[in-house]
Amino acid sequence: MSKRWYQESRRDPWRREARSKGYRARSAYKLKQIQDRFSVIRRGDNVLDIGCHPGGWTQVAVEESGENGLVIGVDLLATSPVEGARLIIGDATEESTLTQIRSLLGDEDLNVVISDISPRLTGRYDTDQAISLELSTTVLDVAIDVLIPGGTFVTKTFQGTGIEGLVEAAKDRFSNVQRFAPTASRNSSSETYLVCRNKLPSARKRAAGRTAMQQVSDHLSSLGIVTEPEDLDDGVTPMVGLRRLSRKEE
Template identity: 55%
Template sequence: MRAGGAATMSKRWYNEHRRDPWRRKAKSSGYRSRSAYKLIQCQEKFNLIRKGDTILDVGCHPGGWSQVAVELGGDEGRVIGIDIKPCEPIQGVELLVGDITDFGTQEKLMKLLNGEPINSIVSDISPGLTGQYEMDQAISLDLVCLVMDFSLPLLNKGGSFVTKVFQGRGIEAVVEAAKLNFSKVQRFSPVASRNSSSETYLVCKNKLPKPRVKDMDFSIRDFVESSLTEDGFVTDSTESESLDDGKKGFTLHRARDR
């Protein structure tokens, strides 16, 4: 792309960003990010969080969702936020710095919980994006699977889970995997999402006492990879800075292209 074209796109993005009503509304309301209204709209439609809930915010930086979670959980609630990026202190939030897919970080969270079950998990997590949509979507999907595999066993019976996903291959498999763990699962696009965005939110309610699977070692990540393979895609483990520190993600291509 020519320098002039890049400058034009940058200027257009800046003007749209400046005029964004959700950004202005978030700023005037004291929220750290416009995405706070995405969680608010999920809550208004699905009533995911109740007063007194213990809430885990995965990928909490810069803190907009955690701020909303504190309001929804009330004085008797508890909010734990975790992100690989350090977050400025948020009143009413216990913050952990670390990669949720890293065993050491998971141990820190388990120690902090000390056996207390979680009532609601909210996640607006996104890996570092490369600008190559198919790769970004696949890495993001893999990250969501890893988060679900770790966090869902910590979620109390009847609990809720909401996460951002990007439209593309594998989404239906994630939905099917979620239905094995929850009685109500659907996709939802908040009004606060940008019109140009390919993101949607997977909203899961009423966690089942046990997953609807016979295999005790059931993994959502393995389930999704298997489904993609059955659909004619090959999942390749690839190192990517998008998952930080060279962690493994997967990319997709048609089996016949190998």
């Protein structure tokens, strides 16, 4: 092993632990800690892992759901095969990917959606947090679309502007929503996970027929943050929260 590997392992016990137990990513321990606390995946569950590459969460989901469960992982990037899981390369925000997921499910119900989805980070916190908020909100809408009533949803978020809008949108769709910060997250990280249990048969009236994305957009507007940039004549760039991503940003 290289000197660098020893140095990194000494600094990061979760990385060391993940390697020694055969997990592909240290993040596997974040899901394990979420599972220990909330038992989000039960034996025989059908689970969708959105943003699954390189496959650490998928490995844990396969272990927890057991041989009678079905685990589907999806990511923009190709993920090496995980025994017991079905993997899709695709953009989870696109309808064509959802069609593939539905076809893998066949007549089966989906009990759990887990998502550690993250944009490729730019290093500019506000930008990364805004893109992450958009992704997590999109994944919430996807989860609502595919989960059975009573189902469970877990997603990553970064602390910052607009997060309360996402929490509210989740509370309008699940009877129990909690935030959880696993100790396996890096100390410097501002990530936190939303654990949403018991999907309601339909969204609460407060959601007023809006998608989670529309609710979060409305929340950002109420904070004075432009969500759909307008063409401005004076060349001033407005403060932008939620917006469509260009391929380059992904």
